[in-house]
Amino acid sequence: MGSIAQGFFVSTKNGIQQGCTRKGFMSNKLFVGGLSWGTESDSLKSAFEEYGTVTDAVVITDRDTGRSRGFGFVTFDSNEDAKAAISAMDQSDLDGRTLNVNMARDRR
Incomplete structure (x- = not known):
C-alpha cells in the first residue's frame, strides 16, 4: 500500500517508489502532452534522460488500436531532476510537435 513520509504519500508500484504531495501532484512524475503519434516510450525516455535519471x-x-493517444509520463529519480526537465522541455520540440510538460496529477 503506502505511507506518509515528510508530507508525501509514498507508494511502491513495480518496485519503484512514487510520491504524491498532499495537493494531488506527483512529486517526480511528469505529464508530457502534445506527443507525435510516432513517438515511442524509448524515444521519450531518451529525450528526457539528459536532465537526470x-x-x-x-x-x-x-487499448483497441494500439495507437498513441498523444501523451505520456516520465518519472525521474528525484524531484530536482523533474523540475529541471520541466524547465528545459516545456514548449520544446520532439518529433515535430511542441511538448507541454507539467508535474503529473493523481487520477481523480
Missing part, C-alpha cells in the same frame, strides 16, 4: 517513461496508447 529516468526510472520510467511511457507513451499512453489506445
Whole structure:
C-alpha cells in the first residue's frame, strides 16, 4: 500500500517508489502532452534522460488500436531532476510537435 513520509504519500508500484504531495501532484512524475503519434516510450525516455535519471517513461496508447493517444509520463529519480526537465522541455520540440510538460496529477 503506502505511507506518509515528510508530507508525501509514498507508494511502491513495480518496485519503484512514487510520491504524491498532499495537493494531488506527483512529486517526480511528469505529464508530457502534445506527443507525435510516432513517438515511442524509448524515444521519450531518451529525450528526457539528459536532465537526470529516468526510472520510467511511457507513451499512453489506445487499448483497441494500439495507437498513441498523444501523451505520456516520465518519472525521474528525484524531484530536482523533474523540475529541471520541466524547465528545459516545456514548449520544446520532439518529433515535430511542441511538448507541454507539467508535474503529473493523481487520477481523480
